[in-house]
Amino acid sequence: QKEVEQNSGPLSVPEGAIASLNCTYSDRGSQSFFWYRQYSGKSPELIMFIYSNGDKEDGRFTAQLNKASQYVSLLIRDSQPSDSATYLCAVNKDTDKLIFGTGTRLQVFP
Amino acid sequence: GAVVSQHPSWVICKSGTSVKIECRSLDFQATTMFWYRQFPKQSLMLMATSNEGSKATYEQGVEKDKFLINHASLTLSTLTVTSAHPEDSSFYICSASQGQRNSPLHFGNGTRLTVT
Numbered sequence: 001q002k003e004v005e006q007n008s009g010p011l012s013v014p015e016g017a018i019a020s021l022n023c024t025y026s027d028r029g030s031q032s033f034f035w036y037r038q039y040s041g042k043s044p045e046l047i048m049f050i051y052s053n054g055d056k057e058d059g060r061f062t063a064q065l066n067k068a069s070q071y072v073s074l075l076i077r078d079s080q081p082s083d084s085a086t087y088l089c090a091v092n093k094d095t096d097k098l099i100f101g102t103g104t105r106l107q108v109f110p
Numbered sequence: 111g112a113v114v115s116q117h118p119s120w121v122i123c124k125s126g127t128s129v130k131i132e133c134r135s136l137d138f139q140a141t142t143m144f145w146y147r148q149f150p151k152q153s154l155m156l157m158a159t160s161n162e163g164s165k166a167t168y169e170q171g172v173e174k175d176k177f178l179i180n181h182a183s184l185t186l187s188t189l190t191v192t193s194a195h196p197e198d199s200s201f202y203i204c205s206a207s208q209g210q211r212n213s214p215l216h217f218g219n220g221t222r223l224t225v226t
Contacts, residue, residue: 034214043116043203043220044154088153096142096207098215102153 023089116218133204
């Protein structure tokens with residue numbers, strides 16, 4: 001079992017729709033959860049991080065964490081073509097070391 | 111804030127030569143830096159963790175004699191790919207931590223290495 005699992009996609013959504021990206025992790029001791037966006041040929045950029053169960057909203061993005069189910073998700077409201085990228089879920093325990101999922105490719109079509 | 115600069119952004123070298131990649135934290139002191147490698151359409155794979163003033167910790171399967179890491183100061187870490195081969199061609203990305211547990215990592219822009 002991989003430490004961090006994501007559906008590779010592609011996930012295709014129409015412009016203006018809500019894109020829902022999911023991630024599961026295997027280590028119950030994981031404490032911090034991050035979503036990064038990576039455009040082709042570029043390095044990852046941080047979208048959001050979440051530490052506590054529940055929802056965390058930042059603009060069009062909402063991160064959701066359920067530690068009991070070992071599940072973290074990212075919702076993108078009013079999706080735009082510029083949101084088309086690979087979204088990486090990352091997890092760590094109590095150090096700085098991040099474990100990345102394989103990423104989900106999102107395609108937002110006009 | 112929290113800018114990480116990586117240089118060069120791309121490099122082409124011949125088989126058998128060595129290439130050095132620099133990673134600098136520009137506006138903060140990075141107690142720990144991480145080096146990742148990413149092959150096309152794959153995720154980031156952690157190669158090693160670099161702490162200032164001490165030896166790097168390599169992940170399983172990463173040859174420490176091939177990928178030399180030096181973290182001489184709190185703002186600079188270097189990765190040297192020695193005796194490069196075509197299979198070393200990849201996207202190398204560094205990231206830096208400000209030393210606070212569970213804080214987000216800040217990534218450099220990456221280095222595209224092509225070995226011919």
